[in-house]
Amino acid sequence: MKILVCISNVPDTTTKVKFKEGDSLFDDSGVQWIINPWDELALTRAMELKEDAGNSVNEICVIHVGGASADATLRKALAIGADKAVRIDACPADAYHVAGQIAEYLKENPFDIIFSGIESSDYNGSSVGAMIAEFMDYPGISSVTSVNLDDDDIQVNRAIPGGKQVIKTETPFVAVVQKGIANEPRIPSMRGIMMARKKPLEVKPAAELEVLTESIKFELPQEKGACKMIDSESTEQLVDLLKNEAKVL
């Protein structure tokens, strides 16, 4: 069984975002790039499934759509334990474009399970996984909090408001994963980093695909007014302010 993990290369979650060229472009100077947090958890879960001798996962490949600047992030994914990395050499214009590129790769290189993070922490499109499923005409499961294989019988948990569903599916399928899919992301070991240098990182040319949406401008949120401090003995005053000033009760 082969697992494909889609990787987005995003600014570190502590980045203070800035824009340039008349607020039309993200200013990436000095930005530290990381594997998108949900994708990192997906990769971790894929590794756990491969390490469990009870099932037949024999290959984990990570895939990314973007330029050469993402290669360091893909090497990190290899150091964590992926067997192979693929980068589609295209400017990731929008979710439709990215999902279409990955679908083109999948048509030539089939996988059994495709993991995609619920969103990327940069453009928060939350669409790529479900779009891949539709391009490929595969079943897709959203809001996935666990994937288990028992003799290759697949059981997936999906979060629903205030609860969960346990789902069985056939392969191939797309799992759009969120928090809970793995507990802690793995940190590459020294040995992993050494081995990653020898693992394949294939660069594929982009397919001709349409772009349906375009980011044209960014703005920063308005500064919040000062916090009104209340004495810890005066909780009645806070209740009064919430009722009569903020009017949120």
Add this chain to the structure above:
Amino acid sequence: MSVIAFAKNWNGKFKNSTFELVSYTKALANQLNTNMVVLSIGEVAEEELKLLGNYGADKVLTVSDPQLNTLTSRAYADIVAKAADSVGAEVIVLSDNNSGKAIAPRVSVKLKAGLVAAVQELPVSLEPFVVKKRVFSGKAFGHVQIKSDKKILTIAKNCFGLVKNPCDITIEEFAVDIDTNLFKVKIVEEEEQKDKVILSDADVVVSAGRGMRSPENWAPVEELAEVLGAATACSRPVSDEGWRGHEEHVGQTGKVIAPNLYIAAGISGAIQHVAGISRSKCIVAINTDPEAPIFSVADYGIVGDVMDVLPRLTEAFRNSKS
């Protein structure tokens, strides 16, 4: 031309977020000078469908097939796309929730319609069609142009509010062939908490962090939540430590919420936490450290030990009710 909204139901009932979706879509239809159609999938009683008319819906298409009572994203997407085609919809609007996230991308591929997720307000311009959305997990907003003829939006919860607009409503069954091949995913078990307020729907949220010091200390948080009819939540370290379940984690990698009131007890307010709560209408912070970053995003703050302040606050809320 028209605009279509997909009104999701939960066990045959709509939520306020559904009515917000209808309110938004009606305003969008007015802005585009066209009409709105609302689509409902699965069995919903006529009385419930009529509630959509309170928010400006004058025409509802319903596909009341019992095999559609639970979400199957492929089948739902197929129906949404067919209904959009049949009414000649230029814009399709869904809620930015679990089901919207599952369906909208599929419809986008089917119709080659540009999708923007978690839109914050009505389009900032119509020619070209530009909408505003949260990016960088709430650290900024992006203006995104949709270039395709057909367009799909999902709208962020609490971005628009409810707008009463009573209409005479006509309800029509939308006849559509349902491809049974699209039901390859089988739900074998379902668990739902019936007794707790659901975090993603809650108007008031009481959230606590490491300042509680131990998982045994959660009673004051739960008591305050009970008095307020609030949902409980927590910060990432708390869920990572296993003090509370992952489903309670709010923040960049957990749930992103937008309640009217968010009470943060013993949460320092790391940038990743703020990403999950910055759309709250009002934030109250309680922390021993007056320099904690949570106070820079809070509207009201109390410096003090949560174990002392929370019970007093609970008492104050209780007294204000009686």
